[in-house]
Amino acid sequence: MSQAIHTLCDMSVDDLAALMKDWGQPAYRAKQIYEHVYVNLADSPDAMSNLPLALRGRLSQERPLGSLELARVQTGDKGKTHKALFRLPDDAPVESVLMIYEDRATVCVSTQSGCAMKCSFCATGQLGFTRNLTAGQMVEQVLWAAREVRNAGSEVKALSNVVFMGMGEPFNNYDNWWAAVQRLHDPVGFDMGARNFTVSTVGVVTGIRRLAQEKMEVNLAVSLHAANDDLRTRLVPANKKYPIPAILEAVRDYIQATRRRVSFEYVLLQGVNDGPQEARALTELLRGLLCHVNLIPWNPVPGTPLGPSERRRVLDFQKILHEHHVPCTVRVQRGVDIAAACGQLAGAHP
Numbered sequence: 514m515s516q517a518i519h520t521l522c523d524m525s526v527d528d529l530a531a532l533m534k535d536w537g538q539p540a541y542r543a544k545q546i547y548e549h550v551y552v553n554l555a556d557s558p559d560a561m562s563n564l565p566l567a568l569r570g571r572l573s574q575e576r577p578l579g580s581l582e583l584a585r586v587q588t589g590d591k592g593k594t595h596k597a598l599f600r601l602p603d604d605a606p607v608e609s610v611l612m613i614y615e616d617r618a619t620v621c622v623s624t625q626s627g628c629a630m631k632c633s634f635c636a637t638g639q640l641g642f643t644r645n646l647t648a649g650q651m652v653e654q655v656l657w658a659a660r661e662v663r664n665a666g667s668e669v670k671a672l673s674n675v676v677f678m679g680m681g682e683p684f685n686n687y688d689n690w691w692a693a694v695q696r697l698h699d700p701v702g703f704d705m706g707a708r709n710f711t712v713s714t715v716g717v718v719t720g721i722r723r724l725a726q727e728k729m730e731v732n733l734a735v736s737l738h739a740a741n742d743d744l745r746t747r748l749v750p751a752n753k754k755y756p757i758p759a760i761l762e763a764v765r766d767y768i769q770a771t772r773r774r775v776s777f778e779y780v781l782l783q784g785v786n787d788g789p790q791e792a793r794a795l796t797e798l799l800r801g802l803l804c805h806v807n808l809i810p811w812n813p814v815p816g817t818p819l820g821p822s823e824r825r826r827v828l829d830f831q832k833i834l835h836e837h838h839v840p841c842t843v844r845v846q847r848g849v850d851i852a853a854a855c856g857q858l859a860g861a862h863p
């Protein structure tokens with residue numbers, strides 16, 4: 514589906530050049546506006562001080578910066594985690610989470626409002642699917658985070674990583690998602706390095722195969738969560754369409770084509786998928802693959818019968834993976850106190 518071009522965040526520098534020509538403006542205005550959006554991080558045309566007043570006014574009327582309305586920002590983890598709730602023009606919620614660490618700042622971006630995948634442990638899945646976001650709406654979330662980092666007064670002065678792990682399945686909105694990545698990668702503008710992007714998929718095989726063909730190499734993470742199809746289908750219903758063998762075949766082909774390491778996400782649920790048997794099955798599955806496993810301690814989601822794995826079980830699981838030479842880390846929990854952690858995004862703010 515092609516995206517509507519109606520805000521500055523939806524426009525490439527070439528789109529802007531065409532618009533300026535149309536409006537009878539000198540050609541250099543396009544680059545000035547583009548730099549205001551992506552380099553100076555202007556939050557509206559009013560802030561573009563070297564543009565004539567009339568042009569600023571016309572932009573505000575006809576080409577505002579974006580279409581997301583920032584409804585609320587919450588902070589947690591002593592100011593190091595910021596969760597934004599945005600509203601689409603039809604009021605549907607979109608959430609983004611900025612995490613500031615000692616050496617980097619990462620924003621987790623949504624690609625859809627809600628999600629159709631219905632993973633049993635995820636608050637977004639319970640919300641259901643509302644709509645795909647445009648590329649511009651994904652770009653807007655990143656620019657919001659970049660401004661937050663700039664204003665946070667922490668050691669890290671600029672946004673360094675973008676992970677598409679918020680609401681939605683990115684590969685079900687591939688064209689818009691990829692347009693957003695390319696825009697943010699543009700050296701004339703935001704200039705984020707290809708390897709600073711990570712996309713997370715529930716295992717949409719067509720998307721993995723398409724990504725393998727792209728020239729620009731972004732990081733791929735696959736949400737696995739179980740090592741056999743029966744259990745995975747219970748946790749991730751999309752497994753019926755994309756079962757484990759099909760996913761692994763696509764991942765093998767991806768690694769062969771790109772020579773890039775793939776991450777597997779594995780959320781740990783007490784007594785469901787966190788036993789030694791499941792850990793050993795996982796090592797069997799991933800043996801010989803150029804990969805890394807992220808173990809994710811589950812974060813509470815109301816209305817599910819699931820519980821988080823005890824710390825001891827998390828460490829035992831990790832130990833088995835290490836013993837079988839499967840590289841693996843336990844993800845540091847962020848944003849639990851403001852429902853901003855993995856799987857908690859549901860557009861609800863206390």
Ligand code: SF4
Nearest residue numbers: 628630632635638681
């Ligand atoms: S875990 Fe990801 S794919 Fe699954 S329902 Fe939640 S947002 Fe969708």
